[in-house]
Amino acid sequence: MSLRAKMQAYKRDLILEEAERLFVLEGFENMKIAELAKNVEVSVGTIYTLFGSKENLYTNFILAQIEHYGEVIRREISPIADPVEKLKKLISIKYEAMMKNRNALRQSIINDPTFFLNTTDDEHPLMEMFRFIADEVMVPLAQQFGSSKDPLELTFLLEGLSIGTIKYATIRGEELTGRCDETVEHFLILLKKGS
Numbered sequence: 001m002s003l004r005a006k007m008q009a010y011k012r013d014l015i016l017e018e019a020e021r022l023f024v025l026e027g028f029e030n031m032k033i034a035e036l037a038k039n040v041e042v043s044v045g046t047i048y049t050l051f052g053s054k055e056n057l058y059t060n061f062i063l064a065q066i067e068h069y070g071e072v073i074r075r076e077i078s079p080i081a082d083p084v085e086k087l088k089k090l091i092s093i094k095y096e097a098m099m100k101n102r103n104a105l106r107q108s109i110i111n112d113p114t115f116f117l118n119t120t121d122d123e124h125p126l127m128e129m130f131r132f133i134a135d136e137v138m139v140p141l142a143q144q145f146g147s148s149k150d151p152l153e154l155t156f157l158l159e160g161l162s163i164g165t166i167k168y169a170t171i172r173g174e175e176l177t178g179r180c181d182e183t184v185e186h187f188l189i190l191l192k193k194g195s
Contacts, residue, residue, distance in 0.1 A: 012050050014040045016064060019057050023104035028058055061104065063125060069097050070129040074136075083140035084184070090137055091162060091183050095176035098166050130155045145191050158187050 001009075018040045022031045033054055037044045051057040073093055080086045098105060130152065138151035138158075147154070165183050169176050 027103040066125045086137045091180045
């Protein structure tokens with residue numbers, strides 16, 4: 001990699017790091033590119049050259065979050081033996097991430113509730129995480145409850161249920177931490193009925 005390419009990558013990483021802080025602090029709509037540029041000591045033009053638009057910068061932020069929490073999910077869920085406990089831990093991690101990033105994710109959750117479902121590219125980090133959840137959580141759950149549903153379909157059903165819960169809590173300004181057990185119970189009812 002050339003020195004110029006290394007410098008561009010370094011700038012890009014700095015911009016993304018500060019953008020994450022600003023998105024979390026201020027949300028998508030209130031985050032100002034000029035403030036971001038000032039904070040990382042680059043021009044506004046540099047940000048647009050590297051990312052193209054505020055929306056693309058936001059998409060890069062979301063992708064970084066997906067990759068980060070994908071690693072957290074893999075690390076935290078794999079050692080757990082009980083499939084129901086795996087499910088509880090998965091929902092707990094997801095809800096904690098949503099609460100931590102509530103301002104940043106509000107744009108996606110409220111304005112485009114299907115944002116996290118819009119990818120079908122097999123190489124997309126979200127699909128990679130969904131396949132991991134299907135294999136690591138849904139296969140043993142389906143076996144435990146005698147369900148013949150496809151594990152990936154179960155993953156998407158859980159995603160729909162949890163996104164609905166997140167959207168409702170976000171609109172109402174409620175905390176999600178107390179909703180984990182309720183979400184697990186609702187999902188297990190669906191799983192049992194579909195068996």
